[in-house]
Amino acid sequence: MSKKFWTTGAIAATVAAGVLLAGAALAQSGVSFKDPVGDDNGPGNYTYPTDGVYKRGSFDLTGFDVKVSGKKVEFDVTFNVTLEDPWRMGTGFSVQQVFIFIKTGDGGFKDSPPGLNLGFAEGNEWNKLVVLSPQAPGRVKTEVEAKVAPGEQSAVIIPTRVKGAGRTISATVDLDQLGAGDPSTWGYQVAIQSNEGFPEGKDLMTRKVNEYEGQHRFGGGTDSDCDPHVMDILAGNGNGTPDEAELQHQWLKYECNPDGTRKSGGAVKMVYKKK
Numbered sequence: 001m002s003k004k005f006w007t008t009g010a011i012a013a014t015v016a017a018g019v020l021l022a023g024a025a026l027a028q029s030g031v032s033f034k035d036p037v038g039d040d041n042g043p044g045n046y047t048y049p050t051d052g053v054y055k056r057g058s059f060d061l062t063g064f065d066v067k068v069s070g071k072k073v074e075f076d077v078t079f080n081v082t083l084e085d086p087w088r089m090g091t092g093f094s095v096q097q098v099f100i101f102i103k104t105g106d107g108g109f110k111d112s113p114p115g116l117n118l119g120f121a122e123g124n125e126w127n128k129l130v131v132l133s134p135q136a137p138g139r140v141k142t143e144v145e146a147k148v149a150p151g152e153q154s155a156v157i158i159p160t161r162v163k164g165a166g167r168t169i170s171a172t173v174d175l176d177q178l179g180a181g182d183p184s185t186w187g188y189q190v191a192i193q194s195n196e197g198f199p200e201g202k203d204l205m206t207r208k209v210n211e212y213e214g215q216h217r218f219g220g221g222t223d224s225d226c227d228p229h230v231m232d233i234l235a236g237n238g239n240g241t242p243d244e245a246e247l248q249h250q251w252l253k254y255e256c257n258p259d260g261t262r263k264s265g266g267a268v269k270m271v272y273k274k275k
């Protein structure tokens with residue numbers, strides 16, 4: 001073999017390595033957030049249902065990653081528990097349901113769909129909502145069409161496939177569905193709820209938070225809908241520092257009127273990757 005051959009081969013290998021590096025850099029673009037461990041208590045005092053399928057940490061968000069690769073965006077939501085599928089949903093998880101609210105630009109919606117009872121602070125309205133449910137996409141779509149306000153339905157994105165593996169629930173959507181712009185500059189909020197196959201009233205497949213926990217009911221809230229029905233959210237800069245747990249409790253603070261309607265609350269904010 002001539003020396004010339006080897007030289008050409010070395011150049012080709014170098015070029016190939018360069019292409020691979022560029023590909024890896026593309027796949028890694030996006031944003032990552034962390035959330036403290038042990039703040040899966042909503043405004044501070046919510047408790048888990050008593051049934052054994054709800055394991056310690058089942059609703060404790062620890063990480064949220066947005067990975068942009070070409071025209072695809074992957075969302076990874078990580079929990080402080082190894083996911084299980086006790087209800088045989090076929091997706092690798094059963095009890096969790098995740099709502100990813102995204103602020104892609106100006107304007108947007110101040111209130112969450114029914115069931116979460118979340119209100120967003122001024123300037124923190126959501127433009128897009130990605131629902132990660134273990135239920136079949138067709139079921140979720142039917143629920144959205146029946147329960148989400150007509151003007152908001154087109155802002156709700158239901159991934160065709162949602163998968164739980166290890167401690168992480170993942171789904172990929174088209175960037176086009178989310179809109180134009182750079183996902184790493186958008187604001188995010190991740191609301192951790194529980195998949196409710198038999199939701200009450202207008203609830204969008206969410207599990208109730210009542211005054212007292214039950215076999216399949218969260219506790220620590222009120223029997224009405226004035227309390228935010230969410231166990232964990234992002235807060236602050238999404239770094240996972242202990243102070244973010246306290247900030248979450250502030251953002252989810254609420255007061256009820258005697259008739260069970262909301263007196264005050266609704267100060268949830270979006271979280272941005274710190275520049």
Ligand SMILES: [Ca+2]
Nearest residue numbers: 035036060061
């Ligand atoms: Ca957490």
Ligand SMILES: [Ca+2]
Nearest residue numbers: 209222223224
């Ligand atoms: Ca309630």
Ligand SMILES: [Ca+2]
Nearest residue numbers: 035039233234
């Ligand atoms: Ca949190």
